[in-house]
Amino acid sequence: MITLDKVSKRFPGQDGFAVTDLSLQVDDGELVVLVGPSGCGKTTTMRMINRLIEPTSGRIAVDGRDVMEQDPVQLRRGIGYVIQSVGLMPHRTVGENIATVPRLVGWDERRIRERIQELVEMFALDGGLIGRYPSELSGGQRQRVGVARALAADPPVMLMDEPFAAVDPIVRERLQEQFLDIQARLRKTIVFVTHDIDEAIKLADRIAILNVGGVLEQYARPEELLRAPASDFVRDFVGPEPGLKRLSLMSVADIDVEAGPVVHPDAAADEAVAAMEPFGLDWATVLDPEGRVLGWVDRADVTGRARVGDADVKRFAAYVTSGSSLRSALDAIVSNRTQVAVVVDEQERYRGILSLEAVAKEIIT
């Protein structure tokens, strides 16, 4: 747990404060993202946690212990740190870079070797990279090595300053996904800095939005921040389409699916019509005996046929699963001619349907 209590920082020779009266608490296993415009004090805040910068006033504690009362070198060895520009040691190989803190704290060589191997695999880096120098890596590889290095001695607390800033959007997205997977397993207590609100929304358990001078505007879960911005600054900062951004944070599992009309291919035409009626729809989903979705039939087409299967069974343009975001459900709704998203499980077995109204309700409440 990291606690900042009324922390302020004013650099010598500067008029204003870089950080003003900032109070924050980061719970164990929580990923908190500090976000705000350039120069708002994000890096300063982070560097006060491992005492690379000392606060002018206020108190910072890691796991209840005041950082100012600890030996800075020991403190830093217990906190993983990824600096804004990665900062790999150019004269050390990837393996040696990763081994930095484990060596400092005296791990034996075998354990270090195993750890390097483990981290390289965790970050999906090629094993052959271990012996390479940083100048021989791509930007994305360097950033992954930077994060792997910070994790090397398995510190419970990590500070990450724009770790994915220096790569193109596609690579960044992949790194974010990978990082979320790793964090889901490791559950580190993380302070993560970015100036990209979308990155913050995607990664954070909670987001702290800072204004110029390190003034805290709002500290809330991403969903709450989008639903109820505390100020105009926050509203502007989260940018356009907050509703859609919220939908991308929620998954299909978060809302109830409707049963929807279903029918088997061997059923008679009037059975199909009877299934549609209660829902006020003029189409029905066709399921095979195992409950897998075959497609859908429309009322006009099925009427007068001997069996449903004789009609034209059309495929849905898109499906969603309970893990899909509501945003992709919305996309499925506008892509399907039936104007619903069909929810299936991993084996493509039918679970129900989502209507536009059901999704829209989530944006409004």
Place this chain on the structure above:
Amino acid sequence: MGSPFDVAWIAAHLSDILGKLIEHIELTLLAVGIGFVIAFPVGIYCFRHRKVYPPVTWVTGILYTIPSLAFFVLLIPALGISIVNVEVALVSYTLLILIRNVVAGLEGVSEDTKDAAKGMGLTRGQILWKVEVPLALPVIVAGIRIALVTTIGLVTVSALLGYGGLGFFILDGFGNYFATPVLVGSVLSALLAVVADWGMLALERWLTPWRGGGRLQVST
């Protein structure tokens, strides 16, 4: 004046030539070695305490500009005509180059790298020895290279005091209006300088494998 290139003379003086060559190398290595032993800590100190750097450059700069012959002569009252006299002068010449390169090398280490090292919990001493010095090596070694080549040239001048390595032949040849020793002395000292230059370049490359001297850059 006889033939400019008297093979018989060379054949007769082979062991002499070898002896002077070795003396030349010894005088040079001693001067640069002592120079480095002084310059390395002074350079580190100057890097950490910026205020002392300008006066240090000033003093070593003055030493550097004194003409070599004048320097040797100026030291005679204090040190007499001795190897100490010669070495004091030679060492003095190396200081400016060596200190400047030590400081420049350390200054060239990227702030990010040092910052990351500090953030990971390296102590000040560990940052110096594990990060700053290794990364400054190419520039430091380049300084040693220049100092070596310069000193090899200067040693020939110190022949005037009787401790000149190959310079002895140059002096001797001129004294006797005989070209062969002059040629032998100058060609060998020039060769020595070239070999030292190459050797140091090779050493520099060997010490800094991370700079990827022609290594294949593969990205996956």
